[in-house]
Amino acid sequence: DAGVIQSPRHEVTEMGQEVTLRCKPISGHDYLFWYRQTMMRGLELLIYFNNNVPIDDSGMPEDRFSAKMPNASFSTLKIQPSEPRDSAVYFCASSLVVWGSYSGNTIYFGEGSWLTVV
Amino acid sequence: AQSVAQPEDQVNVAEGNPLTVKCTYSVSGNPYLFWYVQYPNRGLQFLLKYITGDNLVKGSYGFEAEFNKSQTSFHLKKPSALVSDSALYFCAVRTENYGGATNKLIFGTGTLLAVQP
Numbered sequence: 001d002a003g004v005i006q007s008p009r010h011e012v013t014e015m016g017q018e019v020t021l022r023c024k025p026i027s028g029h030d031y032l033f034w035y036r037q038t039m040m041r042g043l044e045l046l047i048y049f050n051n052n053v054p055i056d057d058s059g060m061p062e063d064r065f066s067a068k069m070p071n072a073s074f075s076t077l078k079i080q081p082s083e084p085r086d087s088a089v090y091f092c093a094s095s096l097v098v099w100g101s102y103s104g105n106t107i108y109f110g111e112g113s114w115l116t117v118v
Numbered sequence: 119a120q121s122v123a124q125p126e127d128q129v130n131v132a133e134g135n136p137l138t139v140k141c142t143y144s145v146s147g148n149p150y151l152f153w154y155v156q157y158p159n160r161g162l163q164f165l166l167k168y169i170t171g172d173n174l175v176k177g178s179y180g181f182e183a184e185f186n187k188s189q190t191s192f193h194l195k196k197p198s199a200l201v202s203d204s205a206l207y208f209c210a211v212r213t214e215n216y217g218g219a220t221n222k223l224i225f226g227t228g229t230l231l232a233v234q235p
Binding site: 033042043045048056091093105106107108109110111112114 | 150152154159160161162163164167169208210212222223224225227228
């Protein structure tokens with residue numbers, strides 16, 4: 001399997017512009033997560049989906065952030081309008097949950113989207 | 119609420135010496151515990167996990183971790199450190215929830231491992 005695929009890998013944009021980050025999870029996985037990593041706050045869970053349905057978006061910073069998962073193989077994280085404080089690495093991750101089983105439950109991460117807002 | 123603590127921001131060790139990166143957790147219910155490694159400008163890579171069974175778990179690159187329920191710890195260890203092990207290490211916990219309503223992986227703040235040649 002190719003793993004979790006994220007695009008773009010790097011993006012530099014101007015304040016006020018719309019940013020769309022994309023993610024393709026590992027085929028067959030039923031959970032998808034969006035994390036943000038910054039030096040100040042470390043790894044933060046923004047939102048996660050189960051079977052394409054958002055389960056918990058309590059980590060989304062504000063209304064400028066939105067996430068969708070239209071199907072099992074694609075998700076987007078959108079920032080509109082972007083601000084310099086949104087500069088961070090955004091990770092998408094996916095997993096297959098099998099309660100009580102050793103074989104499942106591992107969350108696999110993509111390589112991240114490195115966002116700089118100037 | 120579940121949480122993970124990594125008490126050391128940085129661990130320094132000489133190449134060839136054993137290393138330990140500490141992690142303690144607090145959860146209600148049975149914990150699923152994980153270690154991830156992050157190399158510069160890369161994503162997080164899965165190292166090993168404890169779900170159930172033997173308390174000593176072996177993972178990638180010669181790493182292992184010991185689950186200690188009484189001390190609520192899951193320390194990462196390696197008998198002989200390599201310079202290439204230098205990276206940022208994250209401990210994480212996930213709780214078993216049959217309701218499926220919460221399924222978060224909560225990360226510690228990370229520990230930077232520096233292995234000197």
